Amino acid sequence: MHEVGLMQSALALAVEQTKSQGLSKIHSIDLNVGELSGVVPEALKFAFEVVSVGTLAEGAQLNLNVVHTLCYCRHCCREFYPMSWIYKCPRCQCLSSDIREGQNLELVSLEMS
Amino acid sequence: MFGQNNQNAKENRTLFRHLLSLNLLSSPGSGKTTLIERLLQDLDLITKHPDRPILAGVIVGDLATDHDAEKLRKTGTPTIQINTGNLCHLEAAGVAKAAQQLDLAALDLLIIENVGNLVCPALYDLGEDLRIVVMSVTEGEDKPLKYPATFKSADAVVISKCDIAAAVGFNRAGTMAYLSQVVPQAQVFEVSAKTGEGLGPFYGYLKQVMGSHQARAESYLLQT
Numbered sequence: 001m002h003e004v005g006l007m008q009s010a011l012a013l014a015v016e017q018t019k020s021q022g023l024s025k026i027h028s029i030d031l032n033v034g035e036l037s038g039v040v041p042e043a044l045k046f047a048f049e050v051v052s053v054g055t056l057a058e059g060a061q062l063n064l065n066v067v068h069t070l071c072y073c074r075h076c077c078r079e080f081y082p083m084s085w086i087y088k089c090p091r092c093q094c095l096s097s098d099i100r101e102g103q104n105l106e107l108v109s110l111e112m113s
Numbered sequence: 114m115f116g117q118n119n120q121n122a123k124e125n126r127t128l129f130r131h132l133l134s135l136n137l138l139s140s141p142g143s144g145k146t147t148l149i150e151r152l153l154q155d156l157d158l159i160t161k162h163p164d165r166p167i168l169a170g171v172i173v174g175d176l177a178t179d180h181d182a183e184k185l186r187k188t189g190t191p192t193i194q195i196n197t198g199n200l201c202h203l204e205a206a207g208v209a210k211a212a213q214q215l216d217l218a219a220l221d222l223l224i225i226e227n228v229g230n231l232v233c234p235a236l237y238d239l240g241e242d243l244r245i246v247v248m249s250v251t252e253g254e255d256k257p258l259k260y261p262a263t264f265k266s267a268d269a270v271v272i273s274k275c276d277i278a279a280a281v282g283f284n285r286a287g288t289m290a291y292l293s294q295v296v297p298q299a300q301v302f303e304v305s306a307k308t309g310e311g312l313g314p315f316y317g318y319l320k321q322v323m324g325s326h327q328a329r330a331e332s333y334l335l336q337t
Contacts, residue, residue, distance in 0.1 A: 036265070096297075
């Protein structure tokens with residue numbers, strides 16, 4: 001539902017970067033999409049097609065890299081990838097609420113000319 | 114990409130540092146407004162200094178209408194309504210703008226009632242101290258599993274409308290089991306804003322957080 005707004009801010013960042021380097025065309029945009037970021041990748045792609053029209057990124061390739069949720073178990077002092085929405089440590093079965101990765105939405109790289 | 118909102122939320126945190134701020138999230142119709150209304154009537158129960166009443170302010174978000182604000186203003190509490198139009202959540206910048214209309218410096222408690230929605234509001238930090246997710250006994254016990262991002266972000270969960278739990282066949286054991294699995298860190302309170310049932314422990318929790326918050330704010334003031 002909010003993917004259009006998020007895509008607009010990503011695009012604004014990308015355009016700003018491109019212009020600041022004296023370039024005028026964006027060929028590809030790589031985004032990291034956390035599993036917990038609440039964003040639907042398909043909706044993000046659709047939003048990109050709509051909001052990129054008439055910008056430096058029109059026609060650019062959008063690559064979405066899904067970042068899995070990574071939790072930290074305080075008992076085992078180790079990180080683990082939960083298998084479901086219940087973040088249970090596979091070693092000690094304790095529940096974790098310490099999330100280390102998978103919440104963000106990040107613009108990681110741009111291909112420009 | 115949440116950068117701008119996170120930055121605004123950080124600024125709000127500085128703006129709100131002397132008070133306790135709550136962000137209430139729930140599905141539409143879970144009873145957020147009624148719970149806030151009751152809390153505003155019971156403010157004496159959460160103060161540590163009986164000689165000095167708690168001053169509260171409310172910011173309420175809805176797609177349209179100011180019905181909730183009208184309702185809350187009847188308690189005598191300054192209330193600012195944000196109409197988000199088609200936006201499904203509140204953002205930190207909107208809250209900052211609404212907060213300008215309140216006498217923030219005089220407040221001890223700021224309650225933010227988010228738009229009724231269990232999806233998007235979870236992603237937007239408003240700069241609050243506590244995020245409270247409300248679910249009513251009329252909702253399915255697997256709600257925490259269906260909306261994990263929201264429940265996982267909660268500091269506390271309030272189960273509302275407990276006075277009608279029996280009538281609607283509320284699956285208490287199932288709800289508690291899912292909550293403890295999905296959101297192990299949260300304190301859970303079972304309340305009825307209508308009858309007052311279970312509000313004691315919830316107020317006790319707010320009082321405790323408010324106390325430690327005030328101690329922190331005072332030590333901050335002493336340092337500066």
